[in-house]
Amino acid sequence: MYRKLLRFLLAFSIIALISAYFIYRSVAGPEILAEGAETVYVEIPHGTSFEALTRILLAKKLIPNEAVFRSLAKKLNYEADPVRSGRFAVEPGMKLPDFIYRLRNGKQAPVMVVLTTERELTDVAAKVARFIEPDAQAFIQLFQKEDFLDSLGYTKENLMSLFIPNSYELYWDTSPRDFIRRMIEEHDIFWKRKDRYIRANQLELSQADVYTLASIVEKETLQNDEKKRMAGVYYNRLKIGMKLQADPTAVFASRDFNTNRVTNYHLQVDSPYNTYKYKGLPPGPIAMASIASIDAVLNHEQHDYLYFCAKGDGSGYHTFAKNLEAHKRNAEIYRENRRKRGK
Structure with missing residues (x-):
């Protein structure tokens, strides 16, 4: 009798251990994603219900067993409606309880x-x-x-x-x-x-003004190493009350963003953004200005140039002039260079 009892208890213990193992495997493992897989991201919109989340996870095949997920979520107090919104990462090797804790605690992947x-x-x-x-x-x-x-x-x-x-x-x-x-x-x-706001004050320009001027420089040249000189031209024009006459502002005013050349049509558009029509800066930026362009305005080259003209040689650079006569000569060189290039 005693031996039968021992055998029964031993058999029961073995069955209990096997059952516990399989319960553990179904709850804590296997991993949601196998080792070596790529991280998966789950995006949960604002107002998502627990039921909707369950459908999202099922669709992404991140729930190995729906019944187990629901049971474990309940035990871990994760059944709120709505659930927390956000973008959550599922890394390779992550167990289901760890993932539920992450969702519950709102630990997002930025x-x-x-x-x-x-x-x-x-x-x-x-x-x-x-x-x-x-x-x-x-x-x-x-x-x-x-x-x-x-x-x-x-x-x-x-x-x-x-x-x-x-x-x-x-x-x-x-x-x-x-x-x-x-x-x-x-x-x-x-x-x-870098004390940029101090430099703006020294130039007697607001931060928004610096940015607006930088946006013009941004659209005027792609060459960072000539932006300071370009900014100096526009700053000189501002200081003497000369119209900026910036081609990019005329393009912005006309909304003809696909044009390859600025024509008289663009220059005649009546808009406060058209600096061929109105003195001073336009009401705001004509584009997002890069940091290089902003710093070019703040640290513009100090010179006497008031004009510039594209070289027309395909380099993307410009030739600068101090007076209108020199500018006209540069403009003729530009046209000749374009003719040579068949433009």
Whole structure:
């Protein structure tokens, strides 16, 4: 009798251990993703219910057993409606309980939002929307909200000067307002770095003015090593009250962004952005200005040049002149170079 009891207890223990092992394997393992696989990211929109999340995970094949997932989620107090939004990483070798803890605690995987030299606010909206949850329209609506912009000290015309081209680490579920707040922080850091705001004051220009002038330089030349000289020309014109007569502003005013050449049509467009028509800076930037262009304005070359003309030799560089007579000679050289190149 005693031996039978021992055999029964031994058999029961073995069965219990095997059962526990399989329960462990179904709950804590196997891994959601096998070792060596690529990390998978799960994007959970605002307002997602637990049921909707379960469908998302099933569609991505990240739940090895739906019943086990539901049971474990309940035990780990992860059944809230809605669940936390965000972008979450599933690394190779991750166990289901660890993934549920990550979802519950809201530990997101950030995204890199890359801003380059976008032309208009709608382009900024479209670019940002490629990286985070809100769509482009949500950003455009905020960019046009005058009372909100006024509270920040911006207008629709100069809001572009807030954005500094760079790569920014953000969370996928960042709201448009939070995005703007982050850009304000980055903007302030940028202008404090290298005492840029001090240099702007020395030039008797606001930060927005520097940015606007930089946006013109940005569209005038692709050669960073001549941007300081180019900026010096425009600064000289500003100081003596001469019209900037910047071709890129005429293009912006006409909205003819696909043109290859500026014609009399562009120069005659009646718009405050057309610096052939109106003195001083336009109401705001004509594009997002690169850091190189901003620094070129702040540290522009000091010279007596008032004119410049493309060389026309395909180099992308310009020839500078101090007076109109020299500029006309440079313009003739430009035309001759183009003729030689069959342009």
